[in-house]
Structures are given as C-alpha cells and as structure tokens.
Amino acid sequence: MARPTEPLLVIDIGGTTVKYGVWAHQQLGQTGRFDTPQQWPDLLNELLRVQRRYPQDFAGVAISLPGSVDTVAGKISGTSAVEYLNGFPIKAALRAAMGVPVSIQNDANCAALAESWRGNARDVADALFMIIGTGVGGAMLVDHQLVTGRQHFTGEFGYMVMNERGETLSELASPVRMARRYSRQADLLTAVSAQEVYDAAAAGDAVAQQCITAMMGWLSVGAFNSYVSVNPQRLLIGGGISARPGFVAQLRAQIQQLMYQHGAPIEVDVQPCQFRNEANLIGAVRQFDLEFGDTAPLAATAEVPVSR
Template sequence: MSILALDIGGTAIKYSLFDSSGVPLTITYEIPTPKTETDNHIIDAVDQIIIEMKRNHDIAGVAVSTAGVVDAEKGTVVFAGPTIPGYTNTPIKQWIEETAAVPCEVENDVNCAALGEFWKGAGKGSRSLVCVTVGTGVGGAIILDGKVWKGSTHSAGEIGYLPLSSGHTFQDEASTTALVRNYSQMSSFPVEELNGKIIFKKAKAGDADAARAIDELIASLNQGLLTIAYLIAPDMIVIGGGIAAQKEYLENKINDKMKNSIVSERLMPKSIRCADLGNTAGMIGALYHFKEKHPSV
C-alpha cells in the first residue's frame, strides 16, 4: 500500500508516491498549476493525477500540502491570496474523499515543509522548531512539542507580515524579491535579468555588490530571527525556501549575525540550520501529517 503526496503551489503541483515510512516509491512528478487570471482548475488536475496514479498503484490515502491558509480539520483552504485566484474555500479533503474513496488530509505548505524537516530533515531530533521559508515572500511555521501550532485563525507563523519600523513588512526586506531589487539598484542590472541563484553565483565569483546585497538580506532576516528567538525560544530555527540551497555560503553568516545581535547568547536557539529536504519537504511533511491522523494506514 502506498500514499500519494501532493504539493500544490502557485507555480506547480508536485506529486509522488511514498510508503508509510517516508521512502519514495516513484520519482517526483510535476505539472504547471492550472490557473487563469481569475480562476483555477486545481481540483480537476488533482482528480486526473489520482486517476493516473491509481491505474498502476494501490493507493491507501492522499496527503496534500498546499499554498493558502488551511483549516486542517476540515481540509479546506480558508484563504488564498492572488497567486491562486478563486482558491479560497476550496474543500480539498471532502472532494478527494468523495471522488477517490480514500482518506485524505490537507495542511498548509509551509507547515508541511516544517513537519518534513522536523521528521526527516534538518530539524530531526528537536521538540520545538520554527521554519522560515525565504522565497518570493517569507513564510513561517511553528512546531511546539512535536505539533504544528496553528493559532485561533489557522495562520500562526505568518512571519512575513511582521511590520518593521521602516513601514515595510518583514518579507518586503528579507525575501529573494528584496535581494533582487537591492542588487539591481546597486549594480544597474535589470531586475528581469536577475534571480537569487544568479546573485549568489556572482557573490561567490567576487562581485562586491552581490556580496553586499546578500549581507543586507541577512541583516533583514536577522530581525525576524531575533523576534522568533525572543518570543518563542525554539530549540531550532530552520531556514527553508530557495535560499536553503546556499547552505555553505549562508549558514555560518546567519549564525554569526544572530550571535552578534542577540542580547545574550543564552537566548540563542540550540541550532540555526538551512533546510535539508529541498523540494520534497512539503510532500514529506504532508505524509507525516497524514500518518498522525491515520496511524494504521
């Protein structure tokens, strides 16, 4: 028996089969997220994925990681931003269970990434963990005593919206979007010709502006990490998202910045690490969430 895990994002839907211990049974497949400027066809696409995978595999359940604010008990997306038009109030769990006749569990994608890292990745062995994902924006998830802390509105951990004294939000200054913008201003490279990978490559090759832009990103990121350390005091902070691939360049710099900024080293998390699982974290975390609800499957 296998479990189908899906990771639904604003750009792509990734999916793979796993056994109950988290071992992948297939490669990771990926399709573009079907959407228009005003609507989406995600449920239709998921239906087709399930039909396709059931042809050759015995599927015992479906574990879903998805963008948007999720009521995990109902398995419904209760709020989604403009990246996926028409996605708010999508009853994913109900739809899949009724059409596929297998149990389904749904959780927010950043929460799933945190659970994945907690179970199989950088956070393995911790009891309390905050995952901060840095990409186009900044997301966050909180795990306390091995459980995701959702808050009363299912949205605890939305660190990207933290207001800063500059009048901006945390994600305005600590995302790869901000990194690209700042480097473009320093170097006069057009924004449309840049991305995070290019800037890190330039920094490693000795580009002083690229290195300075990354240092500014780390300084901005540090403000949010200090807030997490003071407010939650987790065992571990895991940095996820696209920049986690730059672990060798970033991890020591992030730790050094925190140690030099925090009011007392006693308040430092035991560990600050870049995520280990890459693009599979959401699917592995969705599987962990499913297993918590269905331990016998």
C-alpha cells in the same frame, strides 16, 4: 482499526511549481513537477492527470499547500501564494474529484512535521521553522506538537512588519523578491532568479552584493525577533535557498551577533531542514497518517530514503 495509509499520492502546491510523488514502502519516489496553473480548474485537471498516470490504487492523497489551513473544515484563508485556493471547501472538492481520502496542511507546517518526525528536529521538543521561498513561512513545535493557533496562523513570520514603511518580512527577505529588486535597480529588461543574483555578486556586481546583504540582514532580524520571542531549542531553515553552501551558517552567525549586540543570553542553534525540497511532501504524508492512520510516533532514529 486504522485504514491503510500506503501507497499515497503526495502533492506540494507552491506559488510557482507543483511537486508530486508516491509514498510507498516508507519511502518517497516517482517524483515529478509541473508549473502551477493560473486557475483552479486547470490545477484540478493537472492533479487528476497525475493521479491517472500511476498504476497504483492509492490509499489517499496527501497535500501540502500555502495559506492558513483549517485541516478540519478543509478550507484555506489568509494571504496565499496561490490565491484561488482560498475561501471554498477545497478538501471536500479534492475528495470528490479524486475519489479517495484527502488530507491538507500548510506547507511550512508540513516541513515541521517532516523534520520532527524523521528529520533535524526529531531530537528536540521545541523548535521554530522558517521556510524561505516566494515568501517567508514558518511553523512552531512545542513539546513535539505542532502549534497552529486559533486562526491556524501560528508561525506566519512573513507577516511581521519590519520598518516604518510597513514592509513585511516576506517582502524584504524573500529571495524571489530580492531578485526582482535587483532587476529594477540594475535596470534589467528581463527577470532574473536569486541564483543569477548570487552569480552576479560572486563576479563582483556591487548592486547584487547590496541586494543579498539587505536580504540577509532582514532575514536575521526576523529570525532574531522570533527566537527571542519563543526561545526554542532550535531554529530550522527550509526552502530551496537553505541548500546553498554557507547560507545557513551565515544566517546563524548574524542572528548570534544580534544576540550579543542586544544582550540576549542565548546561544542560537540554527540548522537546515534535513529534507530540504522534499520536506513538504514528507510532512504531508505525516499529516495524512495523523488524520487517517496509526498516529503512534515512529522511532526517532528512523531515516526516510528518497528514491529517484
């Protein structure tokens, strides 16, 4: 008999922010966040503090995090936005500290699981995902199944080398890094956010406009290369910037233009992830369910309410 999989403490560890919430009665609620600590002991203490603040007896903890995640060995490898998570049995360490079953999965894979379970990929068998944030992550579904590869590295589109200088897609197409380039080129003394660069561009700042144009160009080339390599039914775009009005539509148009330019007979289907900033948390729930609960797929038309 499958063990109970609710309520769950769900956690999304990112390069700058850790988000968390409670999954109960088939919905996500009681969400919060804190800045990502600089060291593992501090992160673990914060996670334990979050666990203690809730009155529930959790059935488990479902975690989304960056890096190449081996869900069986419970370890992370490769380049990661939070480097101190790598190279040790983190799943076992969390299980011992938190006292309940723990699942871990790559953040982009979690977004894919969420969207294929109850989101904008539930009606297609094959899909690619590009998750745009501090870097560019990704995931791939084939025949409704998450494909991770031998070294758990499938979908790491951000590693693609894009020019003769050896710069990668993550380096060239991340909004975070685009904002850093703008700061340097505009000779600013303080850091700015991608939103502030967009605001400057809207006000007529030519440097901001050039930085955004370059970022979009690299994103479209990376997406084009991925699309023609795999030929998915749909490409889904995640990360905070995907919620920006017109962003996905512009990216779709630029990818399609590349198809025309290079004679590729493909009409692209590019959509935003339905769950946007909640996708990693909801996908972590699905990963926990696949590991510890009833793995039968739910109805394709199911909706996930998000309470506040």
